[in-house]
Amino acid sequence: MLRIHTFDGHNRMSTQDLLQAIHDAMTDGETEFYIEASGQHDIGGPLWQPEGKPLKFTVKNPGQRVGSMCLEGTEIIVEGSAPADVGWLNAGGKIVVRGDGGDTTAHCAASGTIYIGGRAGTRSGSLMKHDPLYEPPEFWVLKNCGSFSYEFMSGGIAVVCGYDSEQFDSVLGERSCVGMVGGTLYFRGKARGISLKDVKIMPLDEQDIDYLNRKMDDFLVSIERTELRATISNWREWQKVVPLTYEERPKKANTNITAFRCEQWPAGGIFADVCNDDGKVVGLVTTGLYRQRVPVWDNARYAAxxxxxxxxxxxxxxxxxxxxxxxxxxxxxxxxxxxxxxxxxxxxxxxxxxxxxxxxxxxxxxxxxxxxxxxxxxxVLERPAVLTGKTVGVVGGGAAGLTAAWHLARLGHSVTVFEADQKMGGKMEQVIPRSRLPQQTLAKELKRIEDMGVTFRSGVKVDRDLFAQIRDEYDAVVIASGAHTGRVIPWAGHERLIKGIDFLKAVNRGEKPAVGKRVIVIGCGNSGMDVAVGAYQMGAEAVTCIDVQQPAAYAREIAHVKELGATLLWPVFTKEITAEGVITQSGQLIKGDTVIITIGEAPDLSFLPEGVNLERGCLKPDEHYRVGPGIFTAGDTIRPGRLVDAIGAARRTAMEVDAYLTGKTYEREEKEKVxxxxxxxxxxxxxxxxxxxxxxxxxxRCVSCGTCRDCHMCFKSCPENAISRVSLPDGGFQYVSDPDKCIGCGICAGVCPCGIWTMYSNSEPILIYNV
Incomplete structure (x- = not known):
């Protein structure tokens, strides 16, 4: 048993700290607690033991809500009295208070047992209820209750023994059982002021006596008052309260609202200046025009x-x-x-x-x-059946250029790609290590592009004259020559630097560029990690990668070079490159025989005519990716980035080129994230x-965010059977909601796992209004 004292000298433990201490002890396997409290709230619930072991709490001086939301398997014994809300929302626990219970004891109890060894306060037992899947809640009081007890009770069993309560006019207090619609209340002694418009008082039958006999001993043992068994077990002194049935309840006169409005209400009604009364009665739950909300099947409206x-x-x-x-x-x-x-x-x-x-x-x-x-x-995708007769020249056979060529060829245009290298593929072929990108995969995908009808012209370096010729011979031109000029910072000794892109190209060409035993790589992006891997492949024994900031490379690339033995250092600010290595701004020497720089690349746009709009050495296209009449661009020529960025931009460029060639307008689809x-x-x-x-x-496992997975949950869950699944002629489907059945409850939107259904405010105009 764990004992917790909530006072240390003059310092009182807070409720939060007490509950955390209980939680930590349970995590360590503790199941029994003795708590000397000092008014801390919420002791004893809701708690559960992972292995299903019972929990027991003995408590002195608790605060409000002792046993609140108490769960099955928990027992709470309060030595003495407890303040308000004992067992509030009890969900299965056994709660014993050996003294008095405060106001709203057993309020909203739904299961479990609550025993009070003294009196219970105002509104005790109010809103008790019973879920038929579980045992009903039971609430026993030794003495009496305060006013408004068992107000709106709808289920469960309450027992008031009336001991030591002869001086009271009612052991149930004033106005007891108001609004009671369910459950049973047993009481012993006087009871005045019971709401007889809601309930009736009856004598006990054999089943009632059997129940009270069976439970009485457990109650008295729990509150330690077994000597009272004979005193309070004279069943002739007991009665029970049960709610009136619907048939027994007094009925109001049936008023025909429509007749009243049409025959007795002033002509036109008091709102005749703004609406024409149609005589319809709109209930709280309604369909069609008067629904507050309407569901819409927003399939694929949002992007996952x-x-x-x-x-x-x-x-x-x-x-x-x-x-x-x-x-x-x-x-x-x-x-x-x-x-x-x-x-x-x-x-x-x-x-x-x-x-x-x-x-x-x-x-x-x-x-x-x-x-x-x-x-x-x-x-494999089929070639277009019809060609447009339009021609497009693409400068650059990398990811952007080939992507643009692919889409334009699929749209029926004749496309030729000009590539300076002997092989198509750009950085995918020339720079990225073979260990990361298998050549067989790239070769298959290049052949697929060629099979779509794209003409490859490799080994053709485009200069100003050739570009002018391409511009004249083709209906449109796409500039996607990439960024292949390595950037260098003019530190002292920068002429000793090897550009990372040149090094990687040499490795991929199989030239086996020479490196020293100790290689320093300046720049810890993904290119830097590729260079580090290449350096080891070329015979380096140690590689040190440095950067002015935390490495920006992907975690898996960093992990790979570390596995090879590389060291990453940051922040490191370079001052000078020497034959011994890199000297930092702080004067430290990082030893190295070879220094390779990988701080980015810039495009070579010297082949373009004068007047092309540039910004910081890159092309600056308009919103349609144009840099001139019939001239478009995509990829690293705009801003060096990732391959996937170039691919996405090239697709949009291709759509803009197609719109230009066909006289259409390309409408970009911008989706909001679900x-x-x-x-x-x-x-x-x-x-x-x-x-x-x-x-x-x-x-x-896919959640299918924003797109219907056809799980049928919405129409199976609709309480009004308003949703149906409709098969479409193209083999697809859609779900529709019948406005004549739908009440706008929103269950479809709440239950849909993929976020397809959306509830909108009903905007359909109500035509009775004059405005």
Whole structure:
């Protein structure tokens, strides 16, 4: 048993600290407590023991709400009296007060037992109720109760023994049982002022006596008054109170409201100046025109968090929905509507921002969207059946240029991509280590782009003359030449630096660039981590990566280089590059034979004509991605960033180019992220790492945020059967709500796990109004 004394000298323990101490002790396995309280509230509930062991509390001098919301398996014994709200909302515990109980004792009790060894205060037993799935609550009082006792009682059993209460006109106080509609009240002694318009007083029958006999001993033992058994067990002194049945209750005269309004109310009514009274009576619950709210099936109105966070806008929850419906090939093809690099980027090098925001990640683990991209590597889309006759030249065969070419070719345009390197792919081919991006995957996806009808012209460096020729020969041009010029800060000795992008390109070309035994990498972004890995591959024995700030690389890339033996240091401010290494602003020497800098790249735009709008060395397009008449841009030429950023921008650029070529207007779809409060994640079971399914089967865990998963919960839950599922001619479906049945209760919106249903204020005009 744990004893807790709530006074230490002149210092009193707060209620919060006492409850925390109880919780901590229970966590350590304690189940029995003796508490010398000093008015602390809420002692004893709601608490439960993880192993199902019973809890016991012995309490002196408690504050209000002792045993509040007490649960089954908890026993509370109060030595002496207790103030207001003893056993408030009791949900199964046994509460014994060996003295008096204050006002509202057993208020709202729904289960369990409450024994009072003295008197109970005003409104005791009020609002007691009974859930038929559980045993009814029981409330026993040795002496008497204060006024308004058992007010609005709707269930349970109350017993007032009337001991030592002969001096009172009523052992139930004044105006007892007002509004009582359920339960049974047994009492011994005088009882005046009972609300006889709500209840009736009856003698006990055999079942009543049997109940009282069976429970009396437990009551008296619990309050330690067994000597009173004979005194209060003369059943002829007892009576019971039960509520009147509906048939027994007095009835008001039936008034026909419609007749009253039409025949007796003044013509036109008192509001005739603003409305024409249609004579209809609108109840509290109504359908159709007079509903306060109407439900709308907002399927796909909102973007799921994964889609919203993906800069390419890939609706992964739609892929999982298609897999759920068994449309496997369609699911794998869906991602190609947004990117041709589902495997190279989504499945290999993307940081998977989609997974960072996945709702499922807040339950257990994010759904495996990145791995899902690899299932689309072999997916094929058909060439367009009709060509537009329009031509587009794309300068740059990297992620942005090839993405733009892919989408434009699918729209029926003839596209040619000009790439200075001997191979297509840009940084995916030239810079990213093969260990991160398998060449076989990239080769398949490049062939898919070529099979769509895109013409590749590699080994062609575009200069000003060639660009002018391309501009003349093609109906539109997309500049996506990327950023391939490594940035260098002009420190003393900067001529000793090796540019990280040049180093990585040499590694990927198989040239095996020479490095010293000790390599220093300036810059701890993802490129810096790639350089560190490449340095080890080229024979470095030690690599030190430095930065002026905390490394910005992805956690998995940092972990990988640390596993290889690299050291990351920050903040480090470089002052000079020497043959011995890097000298910092503080004068420290970081030793190194080779220093490689990876602080970003800039685009080379020297091939563009004069007058093109530039800002800080990058192109500055308008809102349609144009930098000139018929000239568009995308990717790192605007602002160096991630591959997925370039892919998303290139798709939008392609749509703008198509609009320019066809004379249409491209309307961007900007979706709002589905509010987290609309999602009912409790519907989904937790899944631990050892139970993860394959990525293609992860639709079993996907929450399907913002898109209907066709779970039928809404129409099965609708209390008015107002919702129906309608099959559409294209094989799809929708759920509709019948306004003649719907009462606007909002259960559909509350129960939908995916946040599809939304309740809107009813804006349908009521035509009786003159305004």
């Amino acid at each position: 968090p994964c889609e919203f966070n993906c800069t390419a806008g890939i609706p992964s929850q739609q892929r999982f929905n298609l897999l759920r419906e068994g449309k496997i090939e369609e699911a794998y093809k869906l991602v190609l509507e947004y990117t041709p690099f589902s495997g190279s980027v989504c499945g290999a090098v993307c940081p998977n921002l989609c997974m960072d925001e996945c709702t499922r990640g807040k339950i257990d683990l994010s759904v495996q969207i990145g791995q899902l991209g690899n299932y689309s590597v072999d997916a 509010p987290a409060t609309k999602l009912s994640t409790a519907y989904f079971k937790k899944c631990h790492a050892c139970d993860l399914p394959a990525a293609k089967e992860d639709y079993l």
